[in-house]
Amino acid sequence: MKRLLLGTATALVAATGAQAADLPVAPAVDYVRICDTFGTGFFYIPGTETCLRLSGRVRFDLRFAEETGGEQAEVSMRARARLNVDTRTQTAYGALRAFMRIEFTDDSAPEGALGAADSLSEYQAFIQFVGFTFGRTNSFFDFYTGYSPYRAIGIIADDNQTLLAAYTASFGNGVTATLSIEDGTDTRMTAGGFVYGGHIIPDVVAAIRVRQGWGSAQVMAALHEVDASSAIGFGRDPEYGFAVGAGVTVNLPMVGVGSEFSLQAAYADGALSYLGLGNVGVLPAATDAAIVAGSIDTSTGYSVAAGLLLGLTDMISVAIEGDYADVDNAGTTADFNIMQVRGALYYRPVSGLTFAAYVGYSTWDVDGAAANVDDDRVEAIFRVQRDW
Numbered sequence: 001m002k003r004l005l006l007g008t009a010t011a012l013v014a015a016t017g018a019q020a021a022d023l024p025v026a027p028a029v030d031y032v033r034i035c036d037t038f039g040t041g042f043f044y045i046p047g048t049e050t051c052l053r054l055s056g057r058v059r060f061d062l063r064f065a066e067e068t069g070g071e072q073a074e075v076s077m078r079a080r081a082r083l084n085v086d087t088r089t090q091t092a093y094g095a096l097r098a099f100m101r102i103e104f105t106d107d108s109a110p111e112g113a114l115g116a117a118d119s120l121s122e123y124q125a126f127i128q129f130v131g132f133t134f135g136r137t138n139s140f141f142d143f144y145t146g147y148s149p150y151r152a153i154g155i156i157a158d159d160n161q162t163l164l165a166a167y168t169a170s171f172g173n174g175v176t177a178t179l180s181i182e183d184g185t186d187t188r189m190t191a192g193g194f195v196y197g198g199h200i201i202p203d204v205v206a207a208i209r210v211r212q213g214w215g216s217a218q219v220m221a222a223l224h225e226v227d228a229s230s231a232i233g234f235g236r237d238p239e240y241g242f243a244v245g246a247g248v249t250v251n252l253p254m255v256g257v258g259s260e261f262s263l264q265a266a267y268a269d270g271a272l273s274y275l276g277l278g279n280v281g282v283l284p285a286a287t288d289a290a291i292v293a294g295s296i297d298t299s300t301g302y303s304v305a306a307g308l309l310l311g312l313t314d315m316i317s318v319a320i321e322g323d324y325a326d327v328d329n330a331g332t333t334a335d336f337n338i339m340q341v342r343g344a345l346y347y348r349p350v351s352g353l354t355f356a357a358y359v360g361y362s363t364w365d366v367d368g369a370a371a372n373v374d375d376d377r378v379e380a381i382f383r384v385q386r387d388w
Contacts, residue, residue, distance in 0.1 A: 038088045038095070049089060056083040059385040066378050078107045082123070097128040099137075124161060133166045133180075139187075140166055140180040141205045141274055143218045143247035144264040147309045147319035148344045148358050162186040166205075174211040180204070184225055187273040191285035192333030197229040199238075203271075215260065217248040224271035226289045226296055239296040241270020241288055256311030263306045270298030275325055276305070284338065284366050284373075290331025301327035319344040338364035356383040 035042040035051035042051040061078040085100045101124035126135025139162050166180035182203040188196050207220040227238040245266030252259035268274050272286045289298045303325035311317045319342075326337040342360040349355075363376040 053086040057387045062382045064380045140178045144262040191287035195229040197227045199225045201225045215250040219246045243268035243271040243274035258311040267302045275303040284336035297330040299330040317346045336366045354385045
């Protein structure tokens with residue numbers, strides 16, 4: 001009996017082992033790993049050494065715009081969603097980065113003062129590697145673009161993107177220098193019948209920037225080809241406009257967390273977009289040039305902008321800004337100057353949620369038109385924004 005029981009047990013163990021060997025083996029689970037090489041929020045794409053970070057925001061605006069006399073007074077709403085996709089891979093030569101920003105806008109404003117735009121667009125798309133940048137992003141001429149993010153009537157253009165190829169060299173201690181080749185069609189300003197042709201030389205932008213504990217500063221310059229269209233019989237005989245500027249931002253931690261003061265000035269001849277006049281909308285028109293006596297005559301102008309951001313508490317901050325620009329248009333297009341002041345109040349009850357209110361006032365003087373025009377405008381925006 002003992003031998004029978006031992007033999008039976010041995011047979012059962014052998015059979016069980018054979019059946020277990022025949023069972024399929026589950027593949028190893030490749031769990032998502034946190035990637036802290038490039039900061040918070042990154043994780044490894046499974047099966048690769050590429051780190052990915054997803055972020056974005058959703059915002060809602062209730063807007064009011066009014067001109068003197070009530071003309072084109074409008075109340076409108078706007079919803080905008082933004083998705084950022086940031087991928088980075090560490091290589092033997094340094095980080096390889098690809099960034100994409102997609103933005104959707106639903107705007108109820110009629111075509112007019114507020115400039116309605118319902119769109120789905122690839123807002124930014126660029127590659128960066130060992131100091132090189134290729135794609136669509138902010139011009140390297142940009143420095144201070146303001147603390148009030150929506151200004152259809154602002155002097156300093158906000159979030160204007162361009163196509164470019166650039167190289168940035170780092171010299172240590174927070175000092176960098178950039179040389180950028182940028183699409184000149186994104187920086188054209190035309191009025192008074194001036195028509196651009198194509199360009200052979202794209203815009204050339206150079207900037208030197210320093211970032212240190214006290215803040216940051218930048219000096220910049222741009223070269224812009226001004227070519228009249230051969231369609232009007234002028235032929236190709238381009239002029240070359242330019243712009244120069246400088247800006248500084250000073251941190252004010254003694255006032256409150258995130259507090260700072262910024263100041264920027266720019267001068268342009270034949271390249272007025274670099275003054276930040278890209279979104280003047282229904283306000284006075286600017287033109288880079290005009291054809292006068294059979295040759296191209298360029299326009300000139302300058303702008304000055306300043307802003308103060310104050311962090312009052314962990315939840316509340318305020319911003320006060322002011323801009324001024326003066327433009328001498330070439331040809332028969334009227335000269336003008338424009339001044340704007342803006343205020344903003346931000347309330348952040350929890351992380352990632354912001355309630356904001358903006359109020360802006362603009363006044364301008366057009367000189368040399370058929371009739372001189374002095375006018376002003378008030379604009380207000382209430383915003384709710386969720387960042388993630």
